[in-house]
Amino acid sequence: MRHPFRIHVRGLDTSVGSDGRASVYAAIRSLLSRRSPRGCAQGGCGLCAVRLIAGxxxxxxxxxxxxxxxxxxxxxxxxxxxxxxASDLVIELGESLLRLSGRPVGASDIEKQ
Structure with a gap:
C-alpha cells in the first residue's frame, strides 16, 4: 500500500510512511529499535510525546x-x-521515545522537552 504522507523524524534522520488514518505513533513504532510499548493509546500516559515541527x-x-x-x-x-x-510531517521524539530509539539521550535533548 502506498502511503501518501511521510513522517520525517528529526534526530534519527529517517522517515516513515503514513496513510493518514492510523496514528502517528502507530507509524513511527517501526522506527524504534527496542521493543516499543503500546502505551495507553488514549492520550493519557505521555509515552508518545513528540514535538510537531512542521506539517x-x-x-x-x-x-x-x-x-x-x-x-x-x-x-x-x-x-x-x-x-x-494530514500532510507530510517533521517531528522530534520526546525523551521516552528517544530512549526506545536506541539513540543516546543527552542534556540538550532533555532541555528541548
Missing part, C-alpha cells in the same frame, strides 16, 4: 493536558497516539 495533523481524540505540560509549556508538543497525518 498538519488531524486530532484523533483528547490529550492529557498534564502530559503535554511536562517540562514546561510548549504549544508544539503533542501526543503521537492522538494525531494522524
Amino acid at each position: 498538519e495533523v488531524v486530532l484523533l481524540g483528547p490529550m492529557s493536558a498534564s502530559k503535554l505540560a511536562v517540562g514546561g509549556p510548549d504549544p508544539a508538543r503533542v501526543l503521537a497516539c492522538r494525531i494522524a497525518s
Whole structure:
C-alpha cells in the first residue's frame, strides 16, 4: 500500500510512511529499535510525546493536558497516539521515545522537552 504522507523524524534522520488514518505513533513504532510499548493509546500516559515541527495533523481524540505540560509549556508538543497525518510531517521524539530509539539521550535533548 502506498502511503501518501511521510513522517520525517528529526534526530534519527529517517522517515516513515503514513496513510493518514492510523496514528502517528502507530507509524513511527517501526522506527524504534527496542521493543516499543503500546502505551495507553488514549492520550493519557505521555509515552508518545513528540514535538510537531512542521506539517498538519488531524486530532484523533483528547490529550492529557498534564502530559503535554511536562517540562514546561510548549504549544508544539503533542501526543503521537492522538494525531494522524494530514500532510507530510517533521517531528522530534520526546525523551521516552528517544530512549526506545536506541539513540543516546543527552542534556540538550532533555532541555528541548
